[in-house]
Amino acid sequence: xxxxxxxxxxxxxxxxxxxxxxxxxxxxxxxxxxxxxxxxxxxxxxxxxxxxxxxxxxxxxxxxxxxxxxxxxxxxxxxxxxxxxxxxxxxxxxxxxxxxxxxxxxxxxxx
Amino acid sequence: xxxxxxxxxxxxxxxxxxxxxxxxxxxxxxxxxxxxxxxxxxxxxxxxxxxxxxxxxxxxxxxxxxxxxxxxxxxxxxxxxxxxxxxxxxxxxxxxxxxxxxxxxxxxxxxxxx
Numbered sequence: 001x002x003x004x005x006x007x008x009x010x011x012x013x014x015x016x017x018x019x020x021x022x023x024x025x026x027x028x029x030x031x032x033x034x035x036x037x038x039x040x041x042x043x044x045x046x047x048x049x050x051x052x053x054x055x056x057x058x059x060x061x062x063x064x065x066x067x068x069x070x071x072x073x074x075x076x077x078x079x080x081x082x083x084x085x086x087x088x089x090x091x092x093x094x095x096x097x098x099x100x101x102x103x104x105x106x107x108x109x110x111x
Numbered sequence: 112x113x114x115x116x117x118x119x120x121x122x123x124x125x126x127x128x129x130x131x132x133x134x135x136x137x138x139x140x141x142x143x144x145x146x147x148x149x150x151x152x153x154x155x156x157x158x159x160x161x162x163x164x165x166x167x168x169x170x171x172x173x174x175x176x177x178x179x180x181x182x183x184x185x186x187x188x189x190x191x192x193x194x195x196x197x198x199x200x201x202x203x204x205x206x207x208x209x210x211x212x213x214x215x216x217x218x219x220x221x222x223x224x225x
Binding site for chain 2: 102
């Protein structure tokens with residue numbers, strides 16, 4: 001089976017812009033979670049989607065949003081980018097509430 | 112609020128040594144605990160998952176234990192190799208419907224010298 005894929009892999013944006021990141025889970029996996037990784041804060045949970053519904057949400061401002069499509073693919077959007085949003089954004093999928101399989105991440109740099 | 116701590120933050124050992132990485136968590140109401148490996152600039156690779164009802168899991172040279180009541184887990188790596196050099200992350204998922212929300216420690220950066 002193909003692993004979790006994330007696009008794009010690298011992205012450079014300027015402050016105030018918005019960005020959309022995409023995640024394709026492993027075939028058959030219905031749960032998709034998003035995480036932000038920074039050197040200072042480590043890995044932090046953003047949100048989880050299951051069957052197109054947001055099941056959990058982390059402690060991030062409303063500028064961070066996401067959605068899941070009927071084929072389980074997921075997107076996350078960050079509006080009004082700030083310098084502090086520079087990070088590695090990781091997506092993970094799982095069949096149910098089991099081992100999470102992570103993608104390679106999207107590295108976002110905000111200038 | 113669940114907090115996960117990993118000690119030490121960094122570890123350097125000669126090839127062939129057996130080593131133990133530690134993870135502690137503040138709330139024992141967990142659904143499961145996972146150990147991951149992350150290579151520089153890459154995503155996470157799942158190493159072992161321990162359900163809350165289990166005490167340990169083994170895979171090859173890796174053995175992870177879980178003591179839920181004391182809020183501790185250890186990852187034992189036998190006969191370390193240079194290829195084991197990476198950052199090792201411990202993560203717990205909460206009980207009660209939040210299993211997809213992993214709470215991570217800051218990791219232990221392991222360097223195995225030839």
